[in-house]
Amino acid sequence: MSEVHAETTRFVRTEMVAEQDPPITETGAVKWVRENLFSGWLNVLLTVLSLFIIYTILAALLPWFANSVWTAESLAGCREVLSEQGLSGHGGACFSVITERWNQLIFGFYPPELYWRPILAFVVFLLGIAPVLFQGMPRQALWGSMAAPFVVYWLIWGGSLWGPVLTAAGFGIGAAAFIVISRAAGNILGSLAALLLPVLFWMFLVSPLVSGLASVAPLEITKVESNDIGGFMLALIIGISGIILSLPLGILLALGRQSHLFIITKVSVAFIEIIRGVPLIVWLFTASLLLNYFLPPGTDFDLMLRVIIMVTLFASAYIAEVVRGGLAALPKGQYEAADALGLDYAKSMRLIILPQALKISIPGIVNTFIGLFKDTTLVVFIGLLDPIGLTNAIRATTEWNGIYWELFIFIGLMFFIFCYSMGRYSIYLEKKLQREHR
Amino acid sequence: MKKSVLFGTLTAAGLAAGAASAATLDDVQARGTLNCGVTTGLVGFAAPDADGEWQGFDVAVCRAVAAAVLGDPMAVEFVPTTGQTRFTALASGEIDMLARNTTWTFTRDVDLKFEFVGINYYDGQAFMVPRDLGVSSAMDLDGATVCIQTGTTTELNLADFFRVNDMEYEPLPIETNAEAQQQYLAGACDVYTTDSSGLAATRASFENPSDHVILPETVSKEPLGPLVRHGDNEWGDVVRWTLMSLIAAEEMGVTADNVEEMAEGTDDPEINRMLGSSGELGAKLGLDSDWAVRAIQAGGNYGELFAKHIGEETPVGLARGLNAQYTDGGLLYAMPFR
Structure with missing residues (x-):
């Protein structure tokens, strides 16, 4: 209401109309x-x-x-x-x-007095994975993340602490070899040494060293056999190991498939197509039945380890294709720009290509992981007592013969919690990494 | 099972190539535990209880062998096996013996290179129908819909039975026993057929067991027994005679309670030989003289085990039938301890 029209206006409301509720x-x-x-x-x-x-x-x-x-x-x-x-x-x-069997559904036949160990292992796993998942955490915590798998292994299976420690030392040797030799003799020799030295160390030095060190300072906790591990613990061990191991392997395979080197391309393509072209259940049967014949009699090659290897290989073939989709989605200009900056292959991948390609692939990768986690229930067909296998075993007692829905609802709920959390994390990560539309 | 034949062939190939170590008895004693293959769960025969301890009629055989060989019935590592994995697990040496309600057939014995050491349960295929159906004999089942597990010997037996008796039927293929129960209760099929022990256990789990009848006809022979690898006869003898001692103990009135007392010496020379108070039978097996005493103490003689796990007092409620001693009109006949 301006001064100019002050005289011409006949009526001016002097106070506001009282606020009214909308209809x-x-x-x-x-x-x-x-x-x-x-x-x-x-x-x-x-x-x-x-x-x-x-x-x-x-x-x-x-x-x-x-x-x-x-x-x-x-x-x-x-x-x-x-x-x-x-x-x-x-x-x-x-x-x-x-109420009666939830212990069994979660821990399998793990000795009840040792339940604290897998629980502690799970906490260690969560602490170890947190810095990887959330960038807000201090970066030094990543050293802890690297140690976490060995601590978790030791807590779950027990035995001498020296086994996991020396296995970890093998990785240390590999890293040291890579740094020293690649400086002296180039990347290729460095990578080769980083592969060979730890393997030689694990094959020939670890077991005498373990027994030697154990005799000096035992540091032992009760050993638990893989046979005793079942239920959700089994599903989680197989699922999480598969997820963690298959991601790097899948990225390597995807890069291999895009490589210009003839042998590497063909090997990657053959691996991906063969593994992906055969149902997981067949690979599990291979792990449980056929490998028994290829290995010398009397070799005690843990069934759970065989299953983890198979699941990892299977998932990595899928991850490779998902990541390849991400790589293909990048404009060619990004590759050329990386070359124009004078970056070598490793640097251009690490700094330019992969961060973008992986960001694009996140939904696909998480999708594969969720599928992998649920596929762990297939181990029931080779006689491992995962949650589904345990429902059969529980039904086989005279007390609980004929009970179905209650068990399946419980198992479904547990799986839902894990898979839903993974899905939510994927959405969180996508949002955080969204850079185009800021 | 066709699949088992395939895997069995692989087994034979693997055995020829690998020549699994012969001295299982030494291996078991050195290891200190017996690796025993059982089912992943079958009512009355093998199932883990709330404490994770395996219980059941097949499990009891494993425990008796562990007691005889290692002196501790609990020194058994149970390896759950499925119908597909059981034979490879045994052939590859992953388990020392298999006590998994496995039917003794020609192919399994001869072609798959296994050694059945005896029979711990005489089973046979039977039919279960709802009482409302008003059927009292399997001969009245013409035109019925039958729930049948695919890929099993029961499927073939069923076809044979209906063909021989010139009857028609409609098969409803199902994968597992659990699924079969649901389908049958939902009325998807008129008849459910499987081994009669399985039928009894299934019926016991129903809300109103008396609404269902198991027809009197048994249409197949299913002798179930523990087995070991071909070619290690010493180990086979240990398992065979452990089973024999359980059966003979019932015949001679030796029970878990009185075995200690009888081991001091009795008037019956055969009991004395078996329990080691006279003769050297244990040493001939490569065991000590108390082996049979421990095997019987582990859970009792055959009759006690039967009554405890699958007998008429249990929910499974099986009558002794063919599984009575030969003196009572059954088929159990332990070879003499001499």
Whole structure:
């Protein structure tokens, strides 16, 4: 209201109109419902139909959950409790099986007095993986991440501390060899030495050293056999090892497939196509049955280790293709620019190409990981007692014979928690790395 | 099972190439544990309890052998095997013996190069129907829908039975016993057929077991027994005679409770020989003289094991039937300890 028109204006409101609530139909839940659920006859129809379906499902499920029995000794006991309440055997869930067997579903046959070890190992794993996943953590913590796998191994399987320590030392030798020899004699010789020396060290020096050191300072905790590991612990060990090992291997394969060197390309292509072209279950059978024949009799080559190797190879072939998709999505200019800067192959990949290609590939990579984690349940077919295998074993007792849904719901829930967390992390990472539209 | 034949052929090839070490007994004693292959879970025969300890009728055989050889019935490392992995696990030496309700057949004995050391359960294929169906004999099943596990000998037996009796049936193929139970209860098939011990266990898990009947006809022979690798006869003898001692103990009235007392010496020379108070039978097996005492103490004689795991007092509720001693009209007949 400017000064100029002050005299010409007949009426000027001197105070504001009091604020009023918007009409009830234009606000809050009512507005939302009107706009989204009842905005036309078709939508009204669909809404009513959906409500009816949801009601039918909940009406069947909720009483089943509400009446669930948690403390009976057996399925027959559950049915007794339910019939006392005047319900049929299907009137309520019998989650007593989870109460009684959840230890087994999570740890398998791991000795109960040692449960603290896998739990501690899981905490160590989380601490170790955190600096890798979240850049906000101090970078020095990455040294801890490198040590974490060896600590986790030692905690789960036990035995002498010197085994994991010396295995880790092998990697140290490899790194040292690479730095020293590549400076003196070039990258190729350096890489070769970095591969060969640790292998020689592991093959010939580790076992005498372990027994030697163990006799000086034992540092031993109770050994646990792989046979005793089962349930979710088994699924997690196989899944996490597969995930962590298959990523670097898959990236190498993807780079190999793009390489200009004839042998490397062909070997990578053959590996990827063969591994990917055969179902995982066949590879698992290979691991459990055929390898027994190729190895000399009496070799005690741990079945779980064989399975981890197979799962890793299988996942890495898929990762390789996902990463190759990321590499292919990069404009050629990026490669040329890296060359124009005078970077050698390793540097151009590390600094220019891979960071961009991997960022593009994140959804695909995480997708593969989630698939891999769920595929671990296939080990049931070679007689390993993963959660699904344990449901069979639990059903085979006279107490719990005939129980299905309760066990599967529990297992489904656990898998969902892990897979959903992975999915959320992937979204978080994508958002954080989104640079184009800032 | 066709798959097992395939894997078995591989087994034979592997054995020829690898020549698995012969002295299993020495290996077991040096290792201090017995690696025993069992099923991944079968009601009454093998299943882990809430403490992770394996229990069951097949498991008891493993425990008896471990007790005889190592002196400790708990010194067994149980290796769960599936129908596909069981034979390779045994052939490759991953396990020392297999006690996994395995039917003794010609192919498995001869072609797959295994040695069945005896029979611990005489089973046979039978039929289960809902009582409402009003069927009292398998001969009335013409035109029925039958739930049948694919790829098993039961599938072939079923086809034979219906063909021989000139009847029609509609097969409903299913993969596992768990699936079969659900399909049968949901009414997808009129009849469920598998080994009668499995039928009994399945029926016991139903909400109203009495609504279902197991028909009297048994249409196949399924002698189930423990087996070891071909070519290591000393080890085969140990397992065979451990099983024999359990069966003979029942026949001669030796139980887990009185075996200690009887081992001091009795009037029956055969008991004395078996329990080691006279003669040198243990030494001939490569064991000490108390081997049979420990085997029987591990869980009791055959009858006690049967009653404890699958007998009429248990939910599985199997009658002795063919598995009674020959003196009671059954087929159990232990060879003389002499």
